[in-house]
Amino acid sequence: MNMKPKNTVMQANPKAGYLAHKAEIDAAIKNVLESGYYILGQEVEAFEREFATFIGVDHGIGVANGTDALEVALRVCGVGAGDVVITVSHTAVATVAAIELVGAMPLLVDVDSVSYTMDVDCLEEAILQVQQNPSMGQLKAIIPVHLYGHPANMPAIMELAERHGLSVIEDCAQAHGAKLNNRKIGTWGHLAAFSLYPTKNLGALGDAGIVVTNDARLAEEASIYRQYGWRQRFISDVPGMNSRLDPIQAAILRVKLRYLDQDNAYRQHVAAKYNSSFQELPLQLPQLKGDVNHVYHQYVVRSCDERDRLKEFLTAQGIGTSIQYPVPVHLQPAYHSRVPLGLRRLPVTEQLCQEILSMPIHPHLSEEEVERTTSAMVTWYQQAGTNLPQIA
Numbered sequence: 001m002n003m004k005p006k007n008t009v010m011q012a013n014p015k016a017g018y019l020a021h022k023a024e025i026d027a028a029i030k031n032v033l034e035s036g037y038y039i040l041g042q043e044v045e046a047f048e049r050e051f052a053t054f055i056g057v058d059h060g061i062g063v064a065n066g067t068d069a070l071e072v073a074l075r076v077c078g079v080g081a082g083d084v085v086i087t088v089s090h091t092a093v094a095t096v097a098a099i100e101l102v103g104a105m106p107l108l109v110d111v112d113s114v115s116y117t118m119d120v121d122c123l124e125e126a127i128l129q130v131q132q133n134p135s136m137g138q139l140k141a142i143i144p145v146h147l148y149g150h151p152a153n154m155p156a157i158m159e160l161a162e163r164h165g166l167s168v169i170e171d172c173a174q175a176h177g178a179k180l181n182n183r184k185i186g187t188w189g190h191l192a193a194f195s196l197y198p199t200k201n202l203g204a205l206g207d208a209g210i211v212v213t214n215d216a217r218l219a220e221e222a223s224i225y226r227q228y229g230w231r232q233r234f235i236s237d238v239p240g241m242n243s244r245l246d247p248i249q250a251a252i253l254r255v256k257l258r259y260l261d262q263d264n265a266y267r268q269h270v271a272a273k274y275n276s277s278f279q280e281l282p283l284q285l286p287q288l289k290g291d292v293n294h295v296y297h298q299y300v301v302r303s304c305d306e307r308d309r310l311k312e313f314l315t316a317q318g319i320g321t322s323i324q325y326p327v328p329v330h331l332q333p334a335y336h337s338r339v340p341l342g343l344r345r346l347p348v349t350e351q352l353c354q355e356i357l358s359m360p361i362h363p364h365l366s367e368e369e370v371e372r373t374t375s376a377m378v379t380w381y382q383q384a385g386t387n388l389p390q391i392a
């Protein structure tokens with residue numbers, strides 16, 4: 001019988017994040033419960049201010065989840081039916097779903113093989129592709145995704161966007177606190193969307209999300225749009241939606257935000273340990289491209305051919321791993337053969353999905369758990385011998 005060891009090393013562990021700050025979080029929740037204000041209000045406003053300050057922008061608009069944050073951002077950029085938005089396929093399906101939610105068409109491009117974020121050459125080609133095929137629709141926006149905690153190449157993306165008059169919405173769901181050229185992600189685009197899903201670097205204890213921007217007009221439109229298009233209660237100026245950040249989640253997030261820098265530093269410490277323990281193994285380790293501060297939402301290795309057997313072995317050793325994502329969006333049943341792709345197709349994305357494995361990483365992973373993980377990895381490669389194919 002394949003017995004799992006009792007103490008599995010969790011790949012992510014939001015419960016540990018709660019228990020680490022239980023007294024503060026419980027008090028924050030109690031405070032909201034006793035306040036009598038259960039929709040938006042002071043707690044949400046305080047979180048919006050504190051998070052915007054943390055990122056270094058003027059405005060934050062709390063919403064119900066990260067998908068809604070993308071949708072609201074797209075809406076206020078005027079993206080709708082008949083428009084095209086360029087993004088990547090190597091992302092959470094939510095990035096693409098949000099584009100379709102506003103009625104626009106996603107055009108998916110490949111990622112580069114070092115940062116796993118949007119390949120800027122592919123982006124440039126895709127812009128031309130739409131311009132040369134007006135029947136595709138009007139190109140309005142780009143959504144770069146800072147995947148796994150590694151920033152996308154924002155200077156190049158912003159330069160292309162400016163040249164072609166496009167809006168840029170950063171998908172920051174996996175990169176709270178990451179920096180590029182010493183500037184936080186979320187400050188580069190016209191707007192940025194953050195998921196605050198429990199496993200994220202800053203995670204609520206339920207669903208939550210936030211849109212940030214330096215543009216006062218876009219911020220106002222976003223805050224109106226998230227609540228029925230109300231500028232004034234009960235009067236809809238524009239058609240809107242209901243996507244409000246829950247004040248209980250806002251109160252929890254205010255506590256957790258105080259620990260985000262410390263948590264990200266611990267993720268980087270774990271990543272450094274993995275880097276040194278895995279350096280002799282036939283794996284492609286995470287790489288840094290440019291002057292980046294990677295916040296390791298995921299620590300993703302690439303194991304050529306052996307990924308599934310390695311995952312199985314680690315599971316049997318009580319080491320939790322995960323695959324983000326096993327099937328790229330454009331090959332999933334809902335999108336396959338329907339959503340258009342960049343002209344080069346997506347060879348890097350498709351190869352990555354065969355090889356990637358996310359190792360355990362979170363702020364409450366103990367040194368002993370890191371040790372167990374690295375020794376299980378070394379054991380696997382010792383047992384598998386030296387004839388495993390190398391990543392090119």
Ligand SMILES: Cc1ncc(COP(=O)(O)O)c(C=O)c1O
Pocket residue numbers: 065066067068091092094095145171173174195196197207208209
């Ligand atoms: C890159 C990316 N974009 C968007 C989302 C959507 O966030 P949510 O699940 O909060 O709607 C996620 C979360 O899974 C994500 O990882």
